[in-house]
Amino acid sequence: MMEKNEIWLPTLITKTAQEGFELAIKLSRMGVKSAQPNIEILKKLRPVYSEDANGLLSSSQIAAINFQTIAAANNYWR
Amino acid sequence: MMEKNEIWLPTLITKTAQEGFELAIKLSRMGVKSAQPNIEILKKLRPVYSEDANGLLSSSQIAAINFQTIAAANNYWR
């Protein structure tokens, strides 16, 4: 279970586009974690997220939405 | 049931990106609550939101959309 005061998102700014993409994937995972903080239940669901094609496509879509936010925050690393 | 005049969203401005992400998750919950204000019915549905992989992915996607709005409101905490 996440520590209540743990800082896991200090900033949206990243050095490169690729790091921004990795942060987008992290945000997607945190969205699921926030909706279900109990790690035991999450563990049981993990196969859906990582071994089910539709679950993986959903994860990829959420990452794409988050990447829009992060890319704008970084002025698209231009 | 939510008090009719209760103020639960005074502002979109948050101090940090992480607080903005937490507000995004709160907004997602309020979207469901607004569509079904009866707390007894909501309670029966809760397992879908918190223990069903696809329900959790949907919640995470809604949070990602709300986070776009909140991040823009905060000028991405730059």
Add this chain to the structure above:
Amino acid sequence: MMEKNEIWLPTLITKTAQEGFELAIKLSRMGVKSAQPNIEILKKLRPVYSEDANGLLSSSQIAAINFQTIAAANNYWR
């Protein structure tokens, strides 16, 4: 059935973020109403919108998309 010339959306401007969120939910309902103006058919479908977890999540997602539009219109109530 909605009066053909009824004005139900005079403006996207609201006084507060919370009123903007409520307008977003109203827009989501109007989207469904516009696609099916027959109130009798809508009544039969209502349980899906309000008592089915996936229906509620879909409604919440549409509200989140509409809230993006309304928040931008209001310059995020900054």
Add this chain to the structure above:
Amino acid sequence: MMEKNEIWLPTLITKTAQEGFELAIKLSRMGVKSAQPNIEILKKLRPVYSEDANGLLSSSQIAAINFQTIAAANNYWR
């Protein structure tokens, strides 16, 4: 079947927010029509779009996405 050279979208500009919302719904229908121009097949599918709760929610979501575009085009009718 739509005339090949018929002009059905001369502009995204509308006088009011409500007319913009109605245009958003029209665009959603045109999206489906463009993917399946055969009117006989469309007629058979119509019950899904207008009497199936999930079909109506999908239509409403597409309208919400189109409304974002139209609202931006109209500078949110500010």
Add this chain to the structure above:
Amino acid sequence: MMEKNEIWLPTLITKTAQEGFELAIKLSRMGVKSAQPNIEILKKLRPVYSEDANGLLSSSQIAAINFQTIAAANNYWR
């Protein structure tokens, strides 16, 4: 199968909003084609895209997302 060096998207700029909408639909088709370049497999799947209500709604939604991009590129044909 698409020629490897074929240019099918020279620009996002179109003369009118309607041409922009048609380009949005073309982009949606190209998205599917890019994920499955084998034309024989695509042919077998075609009935889902054009005769299945949910498939048509998905296509319409993708077109709506692409239309956002194209409309912004054209400064909304203002």
Add this chain to the structure above:
Amino acid sequence: MMEKNEIWLPTLITKTAQEGFELAIKLSRMGVKSAQPNIEILKKLRPVYSEDANGLLSSSQIAAINFQTIAAANNYWR
């Protein structure tokens, strides 16, 4: 399995709109890869992504979202 330090996304800038679209499709694939880095499991799921109509539509939708980001980064290749 992807090398941990491999640079696969050096920039969002592309010469043409079409190259931007191809990058959008690459990003969609990387989103799935990041959620499931085990190449053996990915191989088993591949038929869903490339031979299932709904899987292809989901892929196309993710590409459309990524294309929004890339098009904005490139100022729409205007």
